[in-house]
Amino acid sequence: MEVLTILWASGPSTVRAVHEKLNAERGFGYTTTLKVMQIMLEKGLVKRDDSERSHLYTAAVKPEATRRSMVKTFMDRVFGGSAHDLVLAALGSGKIDAAELQKINELISEAKKTRRK
Numbered sequence: 001m002e003v004l005t006i007l008w009a010s011g012p013s014t015v016r017a018v019h020e021k022l023n024a025e026r027g028f029g030y031t032t033t034l035k036v037m038q039i040m041l042e043k044g045l046v047k048r049d050d051s052e053r054s055h056l057y058t059a060a061v062k063p064e065a066t067r068r069s070m071v072k073t074f075m076d077r078v079f080g081g082s083a084h085d086l087v088l089a090a091l092g093s094g095k096i097d098a099a100e101l102q103k104i105n106e107l108i109s110e111a112k113k114t115r116r117k
Helices: 002-010 016-025 030-042 063-077 084-089 098-116
Strands: 046-049 056-059
Touching: 002 016, 002 030, 002 046, 016 030, 030 046, 046 063, 056 063, 063 084
Parallel strands: none
Antiparallel strands: 046 056
């Protein structure tokens, strides 16, 4: 996910550029970054342009679709598929400010309207 986040923010990047950003946060070795990106290429998560000497990698998946998929997997594994339990845990974390709570209420209202149709 960290590699994808870097690629989404930076656009096409070399392994070296991704590694420098990862290394600043995590201390990964270059070969670890390279291997992770090769695996991601095999899985279709990134694309590689190898027309130049320094290969450029780009994200092959969109941020929103990736986040939705990850949340669904997390909800299924940790909360037995219960959106209710997931939301309760998020609300109970104490990290939601008034503006976020207002936005959540608006999303719930919108979801109710869509369900009625």
